Amino acid sequence: MVLSVLGKFKGSLRRTREQLKSGLERVLRGRARIDDDLFEELGEILISADVGVAASERILDRVKSRVRSNGVDDPGEIPRLLQEEIEEILEAASRRLTAPEKRPPGERPRWERPEAGEGADEVPVTEASMAAKEGTGGPRVMMVVGVNGTGKTTTIGKLAKRYVDEGQRVLVAACDTYRAAAAEQLQIWADRAGVEMVGSHSGADPASVAYDALSSTVARGGDVLLIDTAGRLHTRTPLMEELRKMKRVLARLHPGAPHDTLLVLDATTGQNGLSQCRLFHEALDLTGIVLAKLDGTARGGIVIAAAEELGIPVRYVGTGETIADIAEFDPRSFAAALFSD
Numbered sequence: 001m002v003l004s005v006l007g008k009f010k011g012s013l014r015r016t017r018e019q020l021k022s023g024l025e026r027v028l029r030g031r032a033r034i035d036d037d038l039f040e041e042l043g044e045i046l047i048s049a050d051v052g053v054a055a056s057e058r059i060l061d062r063v064k065s066r067v068r069s070n071g072v073d074d075p076g077e078i079p080r081l082l083q084e085e086i087e088e089i090l091e092a093a094s095r096r097l098t099a100p101e102k103r104p105p106g107e108r109p110r111w112e113r114p115e116a117g118e119g120a121d122e123v124p125v126t127e128a129s130m131a132a133k134e135g136t137g138g139p140r141v142m143m144v145v146g147v148n149g150t151g152k153t154t155t156i157g158k159l160a161k162r163y164v165d166e167g168q169r170v171l172v173a174a175c176d177t178y179r180a181a182a183a184e185q186l187q188i189w190a191d192r193a194g195v196e197m198v199g200s201h202s203g204a205d206p207a208s209v210a211y212d213a214l215s216s217t218v219a220r221g222g223d224v225l226l227i228d229t230a231g232r233l234h235t236r237t238p239l240m241e242e243l244r245k246m247k248r249v250l251a252r253l254h255p256g257a258p259h260d261t262l263l264v265l266d267a268t269t270g271q272n273g274l275s276q277c278r279l280f281h282e283a284l285d286l287t288g289i290v291l292a293k294l295d296g297t298a299r300g301g302i303v304i305a306a307a308e309e310l311g312i313p314v315r316y317v318g319t320g321e322t323i324a325d326i327a328e329f330d331p332r333s334f335a336a337a338l339f340s341d
């Protein structure tokens, strides 16, 4: 099982692995001992593989101290040490989930109160909202966010199928009401996965569509609600405001919702992906990343940068355009794939 995930990652990370490998070969060839000069060159290799400045420094500091305290002097040990530290960063992010249940007591999520300028949220109290509040369990609500074209709608189709295969009752909500074609595209994925879609006309308030979708999910006894959202560029329009409002409306209808806010990142985008992570995380308290398009030309180092700098774990990876092309992320296989032959 682990082997097949490793095999998948190996294909996906080909470009990043080859880049690391040729860089390491170049700086390790003919080198007799480990010195500061070597660490400087290693830093350049990691940064050019999109690992990010902070993560690269952290990795190298740890490798350095292990080299010193264990008296390692063989440069041939370096790839193994790097692999172990990368795995540790990815593992640490998974342990440090920012999900509501893991948040330190007393600390409130940042999206919970509207900021000055954000409109008030009108949440009607209905039978469904009362039932949701009284019920103990209720559906798991997962919001999927990210900029246009990263793979949100595709990811929702894949996740819906996955959860259906696990025996869960799944609904999807078309809350990208900005583009007319968005709901049609989600409907196609909903049909493929065999799940129901709750939608609305384009131009509707996304928060009210989310509200209706959660009410329907509760009324129908659904286990999982996957919410598709708009991704028009966050620099031009108040997308974050809209998404924050959606979160508040969901939380008021069903305390604890949304249980997940997953950012879909396009694995081919490199450092720009890291700034997307920061923006979305600041506004929305992400609980995880889905790394889509991890297939061949991906810039896999971005995962390490996000894990270290923001503490956000990668939860799933998308490895192609069909409904089955999704895998659970596994730090160990990922790190191994980066350094395997």
Ligand SMILES: Nc1nc2c(ncn2[C@@H]2O[C@H](COP(=O)(O)OP(=O)(O)O)[C@@H](O)[C@H]2O)c(=O)[nH]1
Pocket (backbone or CB within 6 Å): 146, 147, 148, 149, 150, 151, 152, 153, 154, 155, 231, 264, 291, 292, 293, 294, 295, 317, 318, 319, 320, 321, 325
């Ligand atoms: N190769 C590949 N393509 C993907 C993956 N996920 C999404 N795509 C493609 O990326 C494009 C945008 O996807 P879409 O789900 O519409 O993105 P959205 O705008 O974020 O909803 C489509 O052409 C998808 O087929 C993936 O994991 N691998």
Ligand SMILES: [Mg+2]
Pocket (backbone or CB within 6 Å): 152, 153, 154, 176, 182, 228
């Ligand atoms: Mg979409």
